[in-house]
Amino acid sequence: MNIIEDNNHVILQNPHYIFCYKIEKNKNIKIFNFRISLKDFIGLHYDSFYVYCDGKFTRSRQSTYDDKIVLNNYNESYEENKIIIDDQIISNEIARSNTSFVDRSEYSKYKYVQRKKRKICLELALLRPTPALIWKVMSIRCANKICYISFQDLANLTCLYNVNSDKNKKIMVFETCQGLIIGTLLRKQGGQGTIIQVYHGDFPNRTCIDYMQLPQSHFNSIFSVNFQNILKMGMKLQYSIDKPINENSDFCDNNGIAIIKKKDDHNTVCDSNGKKYLDDDDLSLPKRDNVKLLKHIEIVTKRKYEEEKAIEIIFPQGGDFNDFRSMDSLIIASKFHPKHIALSLMRFLKYSRPIAIYSQYREPLLDCYQALKKTDCFIDLQISETWLREHQVLPDRTHPVINMDGRYGYILSGIHVNPTME
Known part of the structure; x- marks a missing residue:
């Protein structure tokens, strides 16, 4: 309306x-x-x-x-x-x-x-809120929360890297941009296809998605899953990295090997049929009135369902972690160092499919470029920078803008290939 x-x-x-x-x-x-x-x-x-x-x-x-x-x-x-x-x-x-x-x-x-x-x-x-307007609001008010991503970089991530309204397309996204990239993909796909949102932390951040007021049918195509739970399903990752990002990183240990933090299975809330609502993966159950408690349980239950559905999509048959390549695109745009994230998620990407990694700085992408190059699983790896010159267009006053934002990021792109094929 x-x-x-x-x-x-x-x-x-x-x-x-x-x-x-x-x-x-x-x-x-x-x-x-x-x-x-x-x-x-x-x-x-x-x-x-x-x-x-x-x-x-x-x-x-x-x-x-x-x-x-x-x-x-x-x-x-x-x-x-x-x-x-x-x-x-x-x-x-x-x-x-x-x-x-x-x-x-x-x-x-x-x-x-x-x-x-x-x-x-x-x-x-x-x-009416649109991705372009929401990006403008966020870039003016709190650009650090969307990793200082520019509008042209946002357009490149959605236009140049195999994003369309194909109902069979599966896109995996790891982002810490308040859901801006996820919302843009949802709007462009029009409720078609499947988007797997990989998040780090207690819950997926979808602030910008809420602003867009998308139809409910669009949300049926997005499923969120915790990054560590993906690694848990894959049993182990055996990548050897020279140096970890941080010794206390949630993604890797001192040897650069991705690890999973174990949690005890207690404080579980079940319904009359024994279905589990809450456990330590979620926030501990607070003392609230019945209405807030039911709303809290509904949110957690929905989050559990999305995660189970995402696991089913990523691992459709169960089995060896190395055998599953079901994603048609992999997009990474986060405040974390992209090297370990890309090496962990690349195994889910089909062959001959693109990968796109955004970073505000060039140095993390250079580390990621060298790590992906060593795997021999990618071709056409390149780091690009998009620069846009703004112009003022007014009667008798048309000229380049004197003061403009110089915060532009970089995108590392490539094509995933089978290294065993000659």
Whole structure:
């Protein structure tokens, strides 16, 4: 639907502000000097422009922020309150009280008028969350949580590495980008195919996926599994690495061998049929009221089901760990060193299938490049960097942006092959 409802997510944007909010009736937000109740957004339209003034929203028929809009008059004394139709009338009103305004350049006049308008009204675009907009919000607000990934790198990971809406396609993803890459893949596949989300920690992070408001059918194609549980099913990994990332790393011991931490089997909660709900793999059972307890059990049960389903997809018949190559793509983008992760997950990748590894820095990818090269299981290994020059496009003011973000990452890509084939 194109109408904003309760518990929906909406991105509020204007030339100086952008953020994603969940609509809650009892919550207020503050944007610049305006305090707005989120319940006022209920019933408004997505992908529309509104002007907030005098405590209410007025829909604008214009498609840009610079065109004619209806807003309250501004003058230096704030004595009058008239309806102004466009920026030209505002300029005339300002010129009456500011003799130097006429001598300004057109660009300077425009900035001055916009600055005065922001004091009396708030222009907002109410946008439906998309991967591009969510990336923009995250890159401005908390770029470190998405590993400083640029939009062009995100596009390369989803467009150039065998990602499409094939219902038989299986993609394995290890990422620590708040679910941004997973959500982008889900949206592009349209609920088709299968995505295996490999995560590290107590639970998979899907913050950006929740923002996107994808249909429920899309979530039927994603299954999460803990990285250590995959290694446990594979029995042992016998890779020899020169030096581990960290002696206390969760991924390897002092010899660089991937290990699994054992957990005792107790504190188990079962239903009347003996089905296990909780154990030490999850958070210990807290003292809560019945509603919160049931919700907690439902979440944990769903997580258990996803993990069991993911294990079935990765190991469809049971048997030797080395015999299973069922993934059509492998994408890694995390804050951890990618070397051990790639060496551990490459055995699940089919032959003649691509691997893509993103890192903010070049040095970890160089280590990973050398390690993958030694296995003789990859061809066409290359490290690429995408650089995008931003331009401002305005009437009589089109030129490259003077100040732009220089945080761009690197992508290591290659094709998995059978080393025994001649």
